[in-house]
Amino acid sequence: MKYELPRENDQQHFMSIIEKMSGQNIRLCYQCGKCSAGCPICHEMEDSPNQIIRYIQLGLKEQALSKNTIWLCASCQTCSTRCPQQLDLAKIMDSLRILHQQESLQQNIPFSTSAKDFGHRFYNSLLNGLQMDVRSNVNAFSDLFLKMVRHYGRQFETGLIYNYNVNSGFLFSNVLKGPMMLMKAKINLIPEDVKRREKVEKIFSKIEQLEKSEKEKR
Amino acid sequence: MARIGVFVCWCGSNIAENVDVVEVARYAATLPGVVHSVDYKYMCSDPGQKLITDAIRTQHLDGVVVAACSPRMHEVTYRRTVATVGFNPYLFEMANLREHCSWVHENKAEATIKAKNLVRMMVEKVKQNQPLYQIQIPVTKRALVIGGGIAGIQAALDVAAGGYEVILLEKDPSIGGHMAQLDETFPTLDCSQCIMTPRMVEIVQNPNITLYSYSELDALEGYIGNFTAKIRKKARSVDITKCTGCGVCQQKCPAKVPSEFDEGLSTRGAIYVPFPQAVPNKPVIDREHCIKFTKGKCGLCEKICPAGAIDYNQQDEIVEEKVGAVIVATGYDLLPKDTYAEYGYGQYPDVITSLQFERLVSASGPTNGELKRPSDGKIPQKIVFIQCVGSRDASQGRSYCSKICCMYTAKHTMLYRHKVPKGEAYVFYMDIRAGGKNYDEFVRRAIEEDKAVYIRGRVSKIYLQNGRMVVRGADTLIGGQVEIKADMVVLATAITAPKGIDKFAQKLGVGYDLHHFLSEAHPKLRPVETNSAGIYLAGACQAPKDIPEAVAQAGAAAGKVLGLFGGKNLCREPIVAKVNESTCIGCFICQKACAYGAIEMKGLKDRKGNVIKVVASVNTGKCQGCGACTATCRSNSIELEGYNDQQIYAQINAIGFTND
Known part of the structure; x- marks a missing residue:
């Protein structure tokens, strides 16, 4: 592996973007690795959390944004709690995800949960030996999560699971857990009724409006 | 003209x-x-x-x-x-x-x-x-050394070797400090006891040294060359003039108290000598745990003492000693046990501190030098050492490096491998700081010859799995997590300033830093002096230090004291404050402004000896010539010699005047 380090100005630039977004001083990190040591998902990550911070310190934006690490991070905050330098890593991971989303939107690589994309992803997942495309799946999940809330006024878990499995291409993942969860009333077959659903819709359209005007400003 | x-x-x-x-x-x-x-x-x-x-x-x-x-x-x-x-x-x-x-x-x-x-x-x-003209101050040519660890012992011996009297003060029943607890020392692996105990004996044998063990400093008054120390000799409840040190009392004492010397790995009686080589080798009664003092019963030691030395009615005694210089060598403490829940410190019996490890491998320790783990007495086949526990950790409020842990951890891996040749030693480290003569070679030896496995990363937690401890850490060099099943975990806990040292420093008028380590006057050029003239520092009270450094600093402090004692009188710059007694109104605002306690009250008397007026008076021994008093004086009655108003005004007026 060989990285060409960006010029100092570019390094500073990337670091300061993340610092501004997360409110954290990235320079505080002295690479002790306690974040990675405590991370419950570290074993699934392409790069460990401390390596992601290192990329930011060196201004290696591509590396920081392209790894599955930032999408696997569950924001459990074990790292933030144990960091001896009191860095809030979960916040930094959040910022990286936001930055990634913003940039893909700018480059017009919108993410959608449409049927056309589903076919593509299903095909891809077969092609890659049933390896999940983490990034789009995380996106799909977030997207569907909000869609459910918008549509039903609150979360409808069964609908979310169904839609997610269809979208991710893993049709039967976790299906066997369904009956047990139904029996324990953890999930429901019929969505719960929520009063004044239109108010939730109002919130969502307001956010959409804001996002649109923000985009036009840019 | x-x-x-x-x-x-x-x-x-x-x-x-x-x-x-x-x-x-x-x-x-x-x-x-x-x-x-x-x-x-x-x-x-x-x-x-x-x-x-x-x-x-x-x-x-x-x-x-x-x-x-x-x-x-x-x-x-x-x-x-x-x-x-x-x-x-x-x-x-x-x-x-x-x-x-x-x-x-x-x-x-x-x-x-x-x-x-x-x-x-x-x-x-x-x-x-x-x-x-230079001010001449008479000097009491006796030194007070506070703290009987290696730094204090060395300082006392060095001052005494110069031919002056020394008073050595130790709060514990025996001198020796932390060094007496150690097994072998880096980087030579020479036995700590073998080099320490002869020094302790020298203290008693040296006719120039007076040892006050089990004593504390109540107050220090005066100034350079002329201090008065009020020393509290805590009641030992044992008449040491009668006690022969036979040790029967401590064998029979029914109370069981965790031994401070063994870091809680063994017990002692309420009447005890901290360790067999203690100096003085006379017991004290720990009144907090003694059954006689807590419940009024027992009294066994009094009955069996063949010398009749037990005296339950002994009282604390205050002794006043006049000294000319003070060397502070109060040493360090270790991180309190309740920190670091994720490492199970204080929760899992086999998670111990490095100092406890020292006791476990020491021939004078609770296991007589056999390495047995505290929980079940088994010999640990795999030990994980974790460095930087509590040090270099801003979230714990200690951003400083504890300095000696890299070296003693390397030493521990060696001692372990020498005792358990087939044992595995793992060390989690962030950086190896081995700057010292033969230090880095020593660490390399631990890795190359004694086969310690060094892992670059921190440990996140220690948890139990099927009754066995699992240490989960990161190896940042491979970029992932590592897990090690360990029989014992040794934490290199941070050196901290002793609890209450801030109050003590205030008593002496010595500054201290954010972490309560005592402050030297200048980090490079005056490393053993404090900002209070006549008070010097030695050892880990100033910052984390290893033995060679503590000894070197003790020698340097002793050298400063000998320099002070060497002259007939102490010569001081005459740049001091001077009171105009006829205009002073005795408001003593200057006294509050003075950071050095140099302003005293002075009664002016008439011919019959009646006090007619109380005015401020400057103790030229304490005055540092800062000028704070002159700026606060409401009646313009204090001036700084060499910087009086006329001189300053002349300077200021000259700015506006040119003859170009």
């Missing part, structure tokens, strides 16, 4: 490059009162100094201004120069043309004008100068 000589220095090119020194000298000659003005390339050199002394003789000068560098640099040099020809050194002043002028300005023409102003101000000031 004044006869003043001005001497302008080039300082090579340091001043001359940015200031027209020839022009400054020419200008100075035109100032009223100046009869002699020259410039020279290096005024501090021998020929430069000769220019000054010759001019004093031939021109009969009554004031000298040297326009050169900062007084910090060469004021002492020139004072000595003028004094060689019998000229009062306080009729000499320096104008700082280097730090205040040439070094900080780029425009030569403007810098030259400023240089002229600086010279003119000093010429006006020196006209107001009065001859001053």
